[in-house]
Amino acid sequence: MKVDVITLGADKSGDAQLKDEIFGIAEPRKDLLHRYVVWQLAKRQQGTHKTKERGEVAGSTKKIVRQKGSGGARHGNKKAPQFRGGGKAHGPRVRSHAIDLPKKVRKLALRHALSAKQGAGELIVIDEAKLDTPKTSALAGKLKSHGLKNALIMDGTFDENFSKAARNIEGVNILPVAGANVYDILKHEKLVLTKAAVEGLEERLA
Template sequence: MKVDVLSFDNKKAGSIDLDDAVFGLEPRRDILHRMVVYQLAKRQQGTHKAKPRNEVKATSKKMHRQKGTGGARHGNKAAPQFRGGGVAHPPRPRSHAIGLPKKVRRLALKHALSAKQAAKELIVVDQALLDEAKTKALIEAFGKLGLSNALIVDAEVDEKFRLAARNIPDVDVLPVVGANVYDILRREKLVLTKAAVEGLEARLK
């Protein structure tokens, strides 16, 4: 399919053909959902931990005599029912990652790109460059394109552009190798440079 290429001044700068195998699929919610769950589970640190009773430093001496006190027959201060004791079945450090085939992950990225194109939330620009790292200038450029919540993807992110964009809320900048389903879906608009389109098509073929 053919789409217009814009400049950051919101002027037409040509056109480009998008590969239907990457940008023209019928979006499937189930595949997108599986991929988002996979990404969010994988990025959890999994460093949560509490001490079980065998790791708590406490006396193991019998607390009082067996009979005659009117209390239960306790034999260890580290038992879970006591203040400062261990935790019964505590969380342990572990990986939360789940498995997802590589083919499904690649397909999910295609469906995410196709979903943005189908919803008319995909904008292709000629390049993402700035003469100087000025956030004010970039905000003005985004205003001309009507961007307030967007993900910008370039083949290689320009350092001045990245510095200018990092202070703008709800705006992310990623290289082609870092483009992923979760970041694409969480932003309202997806802005790709011509080089990013070629990079994504080469990556997903």
């Protein structure tokens, strides 16, 4: 499929040919996108939450009352969960939340995410992401000419001036092709790809 290529100043710079098997899937599968996002967010979790259980809290192990005849329940020591200062019953433990997702499924989900953006008219291809000076105001003005308020900009390798200028613009994030993922693509309203990013994605997902 052929799409227009524009400059940061919103002038037409030519056209680019996008591969249909990556950007032209007619009906993106929501189940694949959902599986990828669940996998990505689960992998991101630190899993460092922890509470002290009965065997970890400080306290005496002396039997607090005799076994029979007290008229109350039978208790061994005050580290039981029902007592103040006792251990937590069945509390969270340090663990990994990561789940498995085959590499083929991840690549397929990324294709469907890119196709979803293209199908919804939310994909913009620019010639390059470069600036002469690292001025945030200059880049903000150029993005405003495209009507971009919430966008993910992807390139092969980012220009240092562009990276510095983009870091302070609210709602705009940059990402190299090597870090392309479904979650970041879907959560932004617009996806902006440079020609280098298009080539990098097609090579990665071929």
